[in-house]
Structure formats: C-alpha cells, structure tokens
Amino acid sequence: MAVIQFSQAINQALYQLLEKDPEVFLIGQGVTSPWYVGGTTLGLVDRFGAERVFDTPVSENGVTGAAVGAALAGAKPVLVFPRLDFMYYAFDQLINHAANWHYMFGGQLSVPLTIWGIVNRGGEQAAQHAQSIQAMMMHVPGLKVVMPSTPYDAKGLMVSAVTDGNPVMYIDERWLYQTKGEVPEEMYKVPLGKGVVRREGSDVTVVATSYMVLEALKAAEALAKEEHIDVEVIDPRSIKPLDKQLLLSSLKKTGRFVVVDAAWQTGGVGAELSAIVASEGFDYLKAPVARVSLPDAPAPSSSVLEKVYYPTSKTIIKKVKETVVR
C-alpha cells in the first residue's frame, strides 16, 4: 500500500469522486490555487476542467446557497472554506437551508452537499484565521460532522461525505496535511458514525479529535514509559453521528475519561461527550471526567501567547495524571 500525505489522500479522494460521478463538482475559494487549500486540489482543474473545478468570489453565503441549490437539483457539490472563520457568513445557508431542508419539507428532497472547512490554527494568525467551530456545527440537527486524523480516514471520510446524500461538514486541520500514512489506491469509504481505537490501554480513556489524536498518542507513549499509565486512545472520526458505544465500552474498561478537542471549552465537543458519559456511563466512572480544550478566549497572535493557548501532549499528560491519581 502506498504511503502518502494527508493532503494527497484528499486529492486522491476528490480525483476519484470527480472521475466517477459527473454530478460531483468542486468549488470554493482557492480550489484552483497551488497553495491556498494546502495543495489538496493540485491537478484537478487540469484534469476535470474549469466547469467542474472553479474558484468562487468571496461571497460565502451566496456561494454556499448556490451549492445548496445545485444539490437540490441533484448535483453533489464539494464546497471548501480554506478557513472555518470565513464560514460564519454562510451560516444562514448552512443552517437555515441545507440542514433544515429535508425535514422542513417532509423528507422529499435532500441536500447532498459536502462542506469542507479547514482549521488553520497557529502561525500568529490571530482570532479570525484560526477557529475550530465543530461544536457549533455538531449542535445543528440535519448536519453530519466528520473530523479525520489520518490520511486513510481523510480519503475514506471524504468519499463517504460526498456520497452520503445529506449535508456533511468535513473538518480537517492544516497541521495534518504533511503527515503520512498508508492509503489504498482504490476508492473506499470510512463509515460515518464509526470511531476507532488508535491505541489500546486499560487505565484511562482519552478521546481526541482531529490533530489532537496525534498529540494524544504522543502523550500515551510518554505516560506508558514514564508513569506506567496505560492510556486507551479513541478517535471518534465522526462527531455526529457519534460512536457512543465505542466510547462507553472503553470507559467501562478503564473507568476514567478525558476528552481532548482543540476548540473552546464552553459548550464544546468535550461538554457533549462528558454529558453522555455522566448520563450513560456514570456507574463506570472512577474519577471525574476531564477536558482538554482551548481556553474560552479568542486566539492570540503573538507566538509566545499561542504556546500557552494551544494544548499539546504535555497538557494531555498533565490532565491524565490528575485523573489517574484520584
């Protein structure tokens, strides 16, 4: 099996989807740029033409509405936001329209739309170029939300999102784009709503999303070596639908639960998972649930402040140790 980069895996998924289905098209800011979306769309416009791969004006709500309208007419658009921050303008079309449509009209037409938003944190980009808004998206009925952390899942989840028949929010992180992994050449799906155990362990369950899966694995290795704490790392891959059973069965084994999500804490993914654990896994808990997240503050620019702002494996190690000593 070929070992390729995360960004290449996305490129391969898009290439194969465009090749297979004439109803698929790719739009958004930067899709014909060599760098704006991290090289994920290289070569696509040359192969599929400017009719099916085209850059759009900076009219986020209008362009999103156009993608929704095309989906209602039977197309399967992939719409990219090079930064999630730019998507706020499009909330009306995403939430009032795409997410509500199927229900609001009694299950007649659906909106087979993939909204691909890239988290672009760090790099002194400050508060309007670095946001992670998965929790807001997860809150909306009618939207599915996936967050791949490996090249394999990046490809398989993109294929699942585009072929699902519903609006699916595909959130990934630029920090993952250079990471490498095994990716089959053929087209395949990673099912929505199915998580995976990235590392088996018996002392504590750490559920991490997107890039934080890598930090969690690093933390787990260090904790095993230095503290003899055996961490089980779970990657939910989809945060909606969520693989609740996987989380609860791991908790049953370990009795300790830490959620790692690099977004604001209040009302975040961690809050939701903690509530699930508190209401459905209470009897398994040996210690209070813990959360690793961003503080409830906008992202700063200065790299000195960024270092404190973003959690790393060290933050996870500290939190796990606090949980285990209880």
Add this chain to the structure above:
Amino acid sequence: MQKKAEKQRQSSSPQDILKQLYRTMLRIRLFEEKTAELVQKNEILCPSHLYIGQEAVATGVSASLRKDDYVFSTHRSHGHYIAKGGDLNALMAELYGKVTGCSRGRGGSMHLSSPEVGFIGSSAIVAGSIPLAVGAALAFSLRKQDRVSVAFFGDGAVNEGTWYESMNIAGLRKLPVIFVCENNLYSTHMPVSECLADTDIHRKAETFGMSGYRIDGNNVIEVYETAKKAIDAARRGEGPALIECMTYRWRGHVGPNYDIEKGLRSKEELDEWIAKCPIDRLEKQLLQQGLLTASEIQRIRSELKKAVDDSAVYAKKSPYPDEKTLLDNVFKES
C-alpha cells in the same frame, strides 16, 4: 392593451393562454380568500402571508415555465406554488398541519414544496432562496440542460447582501436564472423608500451585466410577455434577467387584516390599488373581446370555488402526523 392582446392572439399567445392566466389568478385569489376566512376562524393556526393583489406576478411568470424548470419562493408562497401547478388539497392540508400536506405537516404556510411540478421550496429567510435558484441554474448549466430556474422575492430582499452576491454569481457565469422582484412597496411595514438608497431596483441589473425590466405587475399580460422573453433568452444560454414587478399586497404583512386599522398605510392608497385589481382587469378584457361570456366566467368561478372549498374539507378530514414520526427525516436514510 388591446393591441398587445391582439398580438398575443396572433402569435405565441393564443386565446387559451389568456383564459389560462385568468383561471390561475382566480384560483390563487379564491384560495387566499378562503385561507383568510379560515385563519379568522382559527381553523388555520400557522402564520400565513397572503398573496391577494399580487396574483398576476406568479401567474404571468409561471405560464412560460416547464414542469422541469425550478421555482424558489419566499414566506409569501401560496401563489407561486399554485401557479407552478401545485396541488390545492396538499397546500390546504399543509396549512392545517396535516400529514397529507405538501410538506407532511413539517413546513406550514412558509415552507411549501412540490418537487414533482418543479416547485422546489419556499424559505422564510428574506433572500434565503435566491442563491438556491442560482445554484439550481448552475447545475442545469453544468449539465448543459435547457432548463431555467426562477427566484421570486420581495423588494425587502434587495436589502440583503445575499441578493447582491446571487446577482453577481448569476451575471458572472451567465446562468439561466430569472430574478423576479415583487415590489409591493413595503418590507413588512417599512416603505421601500425608507429601505433603499435607490428604489429603482430594476436598474441594479445593469451592474451585474444582465437585462433589467420594471413592469406593471398588475398587468398579467405584460408580466407574461416580459417573463417569456427573459425565460426564452435564459433557455438559449443568454444569461439571467431581473424583472421588477410593481404591485401591491392588499392584506397586511401576515394574516387576513388590511393594516389600515394599525395606521401603517392609508385607506386611499389601498383603494387605489384595489381599483387596479389584476383579475378584474383581465376579466374586463376577456369580456370586451368576447373571449369569455359572463356566464362562462360564472361557471369558472364556481368550479374554482368548489375546488378550494373541497381542499378545506380534505384538509380538515386529513389526519395529523403521528407523534411517533416527530424525528423522521432529520437525515435522508442512505
């Protein structure tokens, strides 16, 4: 006017089209009057925005549309739904919140849909469905189909950024979409002159490289002819158009009242527009030209009245959605 009608009869618009326009307008009017009555009786509970006075716009535009052309509408959508060929029983049942409604009791008056006749849906977010029409046109154009889509919206939608974005995308890519502005002079209660720096909405078309028209929206023949020209051009791949139809809603923004009692507009203004009733106008013309007799008109009226009354009986008799189905259709099952 006579000359125009004469031209219509000789060329693309035979007498049948005029009669059809008349029937459609009257069907909408009678349906809306019935709705007003049922709202007053508390039979219909969902907020209903009535189309009375504006019937010529939906009717004149839809007459040139095919079934596979798409229409997107607004909170005031009963007229658009009926003009595109939507079923009256399913519409009334939707207003009653019944499972036999066109949106299975999930949408109500503001969210109607009938995909089988190309009425894709109505959104209650001002300007919300305009980019959807642009997107449908984009899909048609990518497939090289000769289909068009229509966005109906009010003058209030022109205050929204989405309107400008949608106009720009359509103009930029020469998409087969017709923007139909129903300028009824009020955005809810706000006069258009208090909302727009330039109230000549049709002139904004030029900025986006498309044709713009301002027409008498109470003259169904003028609406029909202008829309036909724009729709035919869009079908040929000549790009979008903006048609501003000057019209007036007789009732208030929402519900059966007239807004006179609230002091939001004058009785004189309303009376002036009632005198310009699009249906009376065409009826006079049909009678004058001998296309219909008074007794034929009476027959059409009672036939349509019966269909509307029947729809209310149907709606009332229909079952409500089963409580157990509350969570159905949040997602499409794969």
